[in-house]
Amino acid sequence: MKAEESKFSIFSKRKTADTDPAELKIPTHLAVIMDGNGRWAKKRMLPRSAGHRAGADNLKTLCKNCGHYGIKYVTVYAFSTENWSRPESEVHTLMELFVEYFDRYDPELEAEGIRVRFTGDIASLPQNIREVCKRAEEGSKHRDRMTLIVAFNYGGRREIVQAAQKLAEKVASGEIRSEDITEDLFAQHLYLPDVPDPDLIIRPSGEERTSNFLVWEGAYSELWFSDVLWPDFGMKELTDALIAYTKRDRRFGGLSKEKKDEE
Numbered sequence: 001m002k003a004e005e006s007k008f009s010i011f012s013k014r015k016t017a018d019t020d021p022a023e024l025k026i027p028t029h030l031a032v033i034m035d036g037n038g039r040w041a042k043k044r045m046l047p048r049s050a051g052h053r054a055g056a057d058n059l060k061t062l063c064k065n066c067g068h069y070g071i072k073y074v075t076v077y078a079f080s081t082e083n084w085s086r087p088e089s090e091v092h093t094l095m096e097l098f099v100e101y102f103d104r105y106d107p108e109l110e111a112e113g114i115r116v117r118f119t120g121d122i123a124s125l126p127q128n129i130r131e132v133c134k135r136a137e138e139g140s141k142h143r144d145r146m147t148l149i150v151a152f153n154y155g156g157r158r159e160i161v162q163a164a165q166k167l168a169e170k171v172a173s174g175e176i177r178s179e180d181i182t183e184d185l186f187a188q189h190l191y192l193p194d195v196p197d198p199d200l201i202i203r204p205s206g207e208e209r210t211s212n213f214l215v216w217e218g219a220y221s222e223l224w225f226s227d228v229l230w231p232d233f234g235m236k237e238l239t240d241a242l243i244a245y246t247k248r249d250r251r252f253g254g255l256s257k258e259k260k261d262e263e
């Protein structure tokens with residue numbers, strides 16, 4: 001292969017599992033809105049619950065694929081604070097899947113070196129769900145290849161409100177003054193203050209919005225959308241997203257390197 005071809009090969013037609021991670025800019029933290037399970041099931045004349053099951057299975061695939069690329073943090077949106085308004089039977093299916101999932105797949109998560117954490121209003125969830133969270137977090141604390149963060153009963157606005165409440169309590173008790181509240185201090189009161197902000201947020205299924213996901217943390221995330229439904233989102237789609245991300249110029253409100261050099 002000519003030198004020129006090899007330099008630009010990731011931007012050409014080669015978009016498969018054999019794309020060399022060394023040619024890509026790899027996000028430290030990838031976040032995914034797992035959307036399209038219902039439509040996936042409908043297309044196959046299956047109940048929505050089958051779509052959610054297929055979606056949960058595909059989470060394993062995502063973890064493996066992210067491991068291949070050396071992504072350190074992967075956050076997935078599994079249940080939002082708004083999802084309680086779905087029919088009771090669907091909420092029940094999602095809760096059941098959640099309870100099953102982490103015990104059943106723990107050996108695979110262990111084999112892949114995946115630590116599991118949760119983000120969301122976990123304290124308001126039923127006790128059996130809280131116990132699952134505790135068990136999965138405690139049992140995987142030692143794993144350090146990748147961290148899978150499952151957003152469950154998560155809402156970005158609720159997260160911000162709860163951070164504001166914690167700060168208000170500290171002001172009321174005299175521990176801090178209102179003028180001590182900075183963006184950094186605020187961020188320290190979010191659910192997972194030690195986790196870096198997501199670099200890239202992916203939403204499959206053709207919808208182009210972030211739906212109350214990582215509202216604070218995603219302020220400067222790159223966004224990537226795909227028409228593929230979540231249960232079909234595989235290595236090809238992840239690779240396409242990473243190729244697009246590699247080409248993005250992240251300026252965080254500043255100037256690109258080229259523009260700075262022009263000055």
Ligand code: FPP
Pocket residue numbers: 034035036037038039040052055056059077078079080083094097098099101150
């Ligand atoms: C949105 O698709 C998907 C959800 C509300 C649930 C996502 C949950 C999973 C993939 C299961 C995760 C499970 C575990 C154990 C972490 P939708 O059903 O709204 O799709 P539609 O827009 O096509 O109807």
